[in-house]
Amino acid sequence: MGIMLYNTLTRQKEAFQPMSGSEVKMYVCGPTVYNYIHIGNARPAIVFDMVRKYLEYRGYNVHYVSNFTDVDDKIIKAANELGEEVPRLAERFIEAYFEDTGALGVDKADLHPRVTETMPEIISFIKALIDKGYAYEADGDVYFSTRSFSGYGKLSSQSIQDLQLGARIEPGEKKKNALDFALWKSSKEGEIAWESPWGSGRPGWHIECSAMVKKYLGETIDIHAGGQDLAFPHHENEMAQSEALNEQEMARYWMHNGYIQIDNEKMSKSLGNFVLVHDIIQKHSPEVIRFFMLQAHYRSPLNFNEELLESAKNSLERIQTTVNNLKHRRRESADFGEAGRWKETASKHLQRFIREMDDDFNSANGITVLFDLIKTANLYLEEKQTSKEVLTSFLDTIREIGSALDIKVETSEGMLDEEIEALMEERVQARKSRNFARADEIRDHLKEQGIILEDTPQGTRWKREQS
């Protein structure tokens, strides 16, 4: 049946059908780089990375572009406060972004265009909008005239009249209509600026994405994604600009992820509950954070706090433990019993996983299937005789699902050093001679070093304790 996805534009699930065969053009709005990213920024990074990887898993070739807003009011403000040059500050936080999202298992996009490197395209985009009568200059600023674009409001399903009520004109703005928005802003004395036909200034916020999408992916793309709050005004405005100029649909599918809350409250500076990824990964492993995020559907609101992370850690460990136990059993057991009724089990689970994920990237249900498989594998491990073939099918399937979601289903084994191996051997002898005091002493000693021993009918297995 193929992939179904929820399209914000039509407010329903639709069959996913890219424009050209298996090629998918996907654009995700990236961060404004003036600080470390917080946990709310991490969600779109993670969920759309998941979407991308799942599409690839399903055989699509994804062209993935995500921008950096590396010049805007907030960056200028932050730079002033720190007494740092804008480009240096932006560069610093771009590096931090890659570091943080990389830890969370987010792959780099194929391209990460920056505003400052897209200036010629932005300027000609604006010029073309003025020429077509969709934008006007006012004293060095350029505004998009929302009234001139008939489709304005269709993404957020609001009428111009309703929007008008909430809109206002800030002091100093020279727009004709409160709903108009800046394409180009003239610079103040001493501010970082670029030359343009309207004098020196910098781009407005929304125009960069329109220019970048067109430059790097084309006039129409398949998927345009971002946080829910970007739907209005950011995406609405992007869409208006692009469709006014190109006279064709900007994106076929619009995807928006739900918000993250901290203890059921909005994360905001005034509440002082900002959680930076940079900080939280000092205390909780980034793999757990990714797993936690994917345990909820991407469009649902998601509450975040450390207890929830702790619980997610235990859940993930259940998977890792089973993988470890499967590996141990396959290694230690000389059994090659009949596969029997277990033979098809893993592949059936894999089919279920695909069915769930095909339904609007429901990673929550995908992970449930993984747990069902874990349960089945654990039951199989209770059998006296196990077949290597079945053990391998369980292991391979768990790994396949793990890699489709890019969650960490197995812990790194590392090498045991000689001292530890010697102690384990000594303990085997101690247990044989029923010297349990010594055996327990060794087990406790190793536990202090993060090595956990478990005795099974197939011998002693070990695993490293997770941080």
Next chain:
RNA sequence: GGCGGUAUAGCCAAGUGGUAAGGCACGGGUCUGCAAAACCCUUAUUCCCCGGUUCGAAUCCGGGUACCGCCUCCA
């Protein structure tokens, strides 16, 4: 005021007409030299409330309530 989202066990979270997935935590049991891991049992007669439609609703309709978000360059 306009637009939108969410309300399911102690906690998290699936489930859009067919009789409540899964995970975490808790309790009991099996296994074990003891543990650990695992398995088994137990844990929501019920899905925010009130009406309605239906043979049948957490799921559809009407009306409420609560919380959250957007309309303020905040993902």
